[in-house]
Amino acid sequence: MARILIGVSGGIAAYKAVELARLATLAGHGVRVTMTDAAARFVGAATFEGITGAPVLVDEFERDPLRGTYPGEAMPAHDPISHLAIVEAADAYAVAPASANTIAKLAAGVCDSFLTTAFLACAAPRIIAPAMNARMWEASATAANVAVLRERGIVVLDPAEGALASRGEHGSGRLREPGEILAAVEAAVAAPGPDLAGRRVLVTAGGTREPIDPVRFIGNRSSGRMGVALAEAAARRGADVTLIAANVDLAVAGGIARIDVASAAELDAACREAFAASDVLLMAAAVADFRPTGAADAKLVRERPGGLSLELAPTTDILAGLAGERRDDQVLIGFAAEHGGDVVSRARRKLERKGIDAVVVNDVSDAAIGFESADNEVTIVSREGEEPIPRGSKRQIADAILDRLAALF
Ligand code: CTP
Numbered sequence: 001m002a003r004i005l006i007g008v009s010g011g012i013a014a015y016k017a018v019e020l021a022r023l024a025t026l027a028g029h030g031v032r033v034t035m036t037d038a039a040a041r042f043v044g045a046a047t048f049e050g051i052t053g054a055p056v057l058v059d060e061f062e063r064d065p066l067r068g069t070y071p072g073e074a075m076p077a078h079d080p081i082s083h084l085a086i087v088e089a090a091d092a093y094a095v096a097p098a099s100a101n102t103i104a105k106l107a108a109g110v111c112d113s114f115l116t117t118a119f120l121a122c123a124a125p126r127i128i129a130p131a132m133n134a135r136m137w138e139a140s141a142t143a144a145n146v147a148v149l150r151e152r153g154i155v156v157l158d159p160a161e162g163a164l165a166s167r168g169e170h171g172s173g174r175l176r177e178p179g180e181i182l183a184a185v186e187a188a189v190a191a192p193g194p195d196l197a198g199r200r201v202l203v204t205a206g207g208t209r210e211p212i213d214p215v216r217f218i219g220n221r222s223s224g225r226m227g228v229a230l231a232e233a234a235a236r237r238g239a240d241v242t243l244i245a246a247n248v249d250l251a252v253a254g255g256i257a258r259i260d261v262a263s264a265a266e267l268d269a270a271c272r273e274a275f276a277a278s279d280v281l282l283m284a285a286a287v288a289d290f291r292p293t294g295a296a297d298a299k300l301v302r303e304r305p306g307g308l309s310l311e312l313a314p315t316t317d318i319l320a321g322l323a324g325e326r327r328d329d330q331v332l333i334g335f336a337a338e339h340g341g342d343v344v345s346r347a348r349r350k351l352e353r354k355g356i357d358a359v360v361v362n363d364v365s366d367a368a369i370g371f372e373s374a375d376n377e378v379t380i381v382s383r384e385g386e387e388p389i390p391r392g393s394k395r396q397i398a399d400a401i402l403d404r405l406a407a408l409f
Helices: 014-026 045-052 082-089 100-108 114-121 134-138 140-151 178-189 225-236 264-275 318-324 343-354 394-408
Strands: 003-008 030-035 092-098 126-130 160-163 170-174 200-206 240-246 257-261 280-283 290-292 312-314 331-338 358-363 375-382 385-393
Touching (some): 003 082, 014 045, 014 178, 030 045, 030 114, 082 114, 092 100, 100 140, 126 140, 126 178, 134 140, 200 225, 225 240, 225 394, 257 264, 280 318, 318 331, 318 343, 331 343
Parallel strands (some): 003 092, 200 240, 240 257
Antiparallel strands (some): 160 170, 358 375, 375 385
16 A cells, blocks of 8 residues: 555645545555645645545645654654655655646746645655646646656646536546546556666657658558657666657657657668667557658649559568567567457467567557557567457556566566
8 A cells, every 4th residue: 555645736626636535545545635725725624634634734844743654654753854754755646636837836846835845855656637727728838837747757647628617618627537546646656666777678659651742641640659658668667768759749758868750761770770789679660561662852733634643662671670680688579550350360470470579469440449549458479478468558558568578587
């Protein structure tokens, strides 16, 4: 069971933080709550105190009657500095709801309350569950603050869509349900340790674009989410990560070396450059199998008697090429999106044909998983057998894949 600090900032959704505290306490976690002055205008400290069995802290100069401990624990003999002691003992710190104002302060490192001061001092996993009006969530200032926080490895949950507090307004900005927030907190607490420390992991992500002319291309629907999740998970586990991103429109956590490419040929060149210095290759990019021969130098025009036919030539199989030059101490894992049928047998044939160690396969005929979706469900096909990984967020799937990888070393 974990020690969870919940930071409640000002907003109507503060009442849902009561349910979060209740669920976390019921699940057996030790829960402490800090709230801002603004939060106290929406919900009373006595409610949290009744649920958690511990005093609520508001002011950064306040002394903690529990001396930084969590409910049920023995108190130290000395009186520590409250905001430091409470986060030092925490296994996770969840700010829920996080208002636009609090998010701005957390991004800037402002320390003007117990909540913000403790956040800056916290080395445990930090989870932010925003709640605000859709226009405030979509404002570029908020987007920039959220990007900064995510770059620092802080988990910022996307708010839910639906009816907002302001009458008649609909949009993105609702606080995630308390059960979902607790699940994110528990996932962060359970995150594995640095079992890939010292390993050099090369990840490819996204989908290549093969030019037809200067403005058009043949592409695919890969968002890069799975590859980015793998790169971030490997970095969290201590690996030295290089991400080669093909047309990926996603922010990536800090500490990852990112190389952006567009076409299969560029991806091939970047992989060849980085492969020798890698212990592991996770080839999650969706690479075009064909490219138009001789892309036009100028934009093709509509007036063309007889229409337009494109001649396509096969691209290089990057993964098979790298497997051909691998050292024995390198691990190569391919990814295959198959559309229905016996996906495992097809994955096994790819494993043999490309000469790699494993293929992670998913069935993209199921709309709930795969391309552009937040969730995935895969089977790891290796020479030893097949292992199904149950449906989960791409972050959970990434960690499950890396668990197998870490076991190989
Ligand atoms: N791959 C690659 N170079 C290519 C095509 C694919 O390196 N030109 C890699 C992908 O990144 C992936 C793996 O090979 O890790 C399997 O990709 P997939 O497209 O399923 O394999 P193909 O060999 O193209 O087989 P298919 O005929 O099913 O498209």
